[in-house]
Amino acid sequence: MRRQTLLPRRDFLALGAAATAAALLPGRAFAQTPTGVKLHGLSAFGDLKYKPDFAHFDYVNVDAPQGGTFNFQPFNWVANQTPLTFSTLNSFVPKGDAPQRTEMCFDALMVRALDEPDAVYGLIADGVTISDDRNGFTFSLRPQARFHDGTPLTAEDAAFTFKLLKDKGHPDYSLSLTHLEDAVAVDAHTLELKFSGKQASRTILNVVQMPILSKAFYTANPFDSSQMNPPLGSSAYKIGRWSAGAWIEYERVADYWGNDLPVNRGQNNFQRIRIESYQNRNAAFEAFKKGEILYREESVSRVWATGYDFPAVTAGKVVKHEFPAEKVPSMQATAVNQRREQFRDSRVRQAIALCFDFEWTRRNFFYGSYERSQSCFEKSDFRAEGVPSPQELTLLEPLRDQIPPETFGEAVT
Structure with missing residues (x-):
């Protein structure tokens, strides 16, 4: 493969190929993004689809009906969350088991x-x-931002959050904050984040998506896994009814401060979102068959191929659908740790790869499901194909004596 990478799994899956690619280009990511001017959005490559005056995201239906209860099984989760049970409502700490989707x-x-x-x-x-050195980011906060109890959400809450998550947060949060030197509330609506310069270029894309917590709440309550009292939030949903370890409901906030923002219009339409915990995969599937669960993503090829023949499918009550492509495709892979001496020789890594007979495995174990990825940037513009273009050769030639000769031939498949 022409583009050699060391990909943290969470970053790759969370931000997609483009952001990961940017992180591998020191000095180039965000290179086209201007400094010293206020920006309504960020992209690793400087180009944004939506202009400052955009009304809503193109993929939403602003006239979608609102109301009802949606009971589903989330396919993924973050930090200390688990689909099996829960013993805390604080999903930002390393210990404990939190229910899925508390980040909502x-x-x-x-x-x-x-x-x-x-x-x-x-x-x-x-x-x-x-900032000019691209290590500082100054955010202008909306003065109408509020927590669910009506108190203002200020830059002081944001600065408190980033320091707290860096010092005591789950690694999903703290690792991205490793090179954060300071978080400063300049005034009630101005926040400065200062990095050391050792951070990856994409780090800020992770950081800006972290939840902002209430300083008042976590000053009065311990920031640990012992908490089963719902934390004070600020978003379109808040924790409603729940039964420890069994199920939790998130209620839509009628007077949510951000309802009419462009990034929110047409979204958050269910009045109630209910998530059940199942300690057994089969029990969860049976609940779906009976209609107790309304939506499910299948991750087991055997079940996908042989399990969806129950009466609700044949009656048309369950719609089975396969999506051929995603904007941010997920992958399953084994990463060889090249920091280990025994794996540093590329021939050893190639030999390991040759031991995996993907086609035989796909045919005999996976019921014909899955396609082999030929690149860490599969289904994106960054996948290497054919021989290097003249523009690529302009970049590669000065490095000819430092990179594998295969780089200059056909892309490896």
Whole structure:
């Protein structure tokens, strides 16, 4: 493969190929993004699909009906969350088991656009200014931002949050804050984040999506896994009824301060979102068959191929659908740790790869499911194909004596 990478799994899956690619280009990521001017969004490559005056994301229906209860099984989770049970409502700490989707109760400085591979747009912050050295970020916070109890969400809450998550937060948060030197509330609506310069270029894309917590709440309550009292949030949903370890409901906040923001219009339409915990995969599938669960993503090829023949499918009550492509595709892979002496020789890594007979495994174990990825940037513009173009050769030739000769031939498949 022409583009050699060391990819943290969470970053790759969270931000997609484009942001990861940017992180591998020191001095180039954000190179086209201007400094010293207020920006309504950020992209690793400087280009944003949506202009400052955009009304809503293109993929939403602003006239969608609102109401009802949606009971579903989340396919993924973050930090200390688990689909099996829960013993705390604090999902930001390393210990304990939290229910899935508690992050829905908290707003962030900025939010992802799902039809772009790496772009984020202002939520709590209506804009950001990048310093000339690109290690400082100044955010202008919306004065109307509120917590669910009506108290203002200020830059002091944001500065408190980033320091707290760096010192005591789950690694999903603290690792991205490793090189954060300071978080400063300049005034009630101005936040400065200062990095050391050792951070990856994409780090800020992770940081701006972190939940902003209430300083008052976590001053009065311990920031640990012992908490079963719902934390004070600020987003479109708040924790409603719950039964420890069994199920939890998130209630839509009628007077949510951000309802009419462009990044929110057409979204958050269910009045109630209910999530059940199942300690057994089969029990969860049976609940779906009976209609207790309304939506499910299948991750087991055997079940996908042989399990969806129950009466609700044949009656048309369950719609089985396969999506051929995603903006941010997920992958399953084994990463060889090249920091280990025994794996530093590329021939050893190639030999390991040759031991995996993907085609035989796909045919015999996976019921014909899955396609082999030929690149860490599969289904993106960054996948290497054919021989290097003249433009690529212009970049590669000065490095000819430092990179594998295969780089200059056909892309490896």
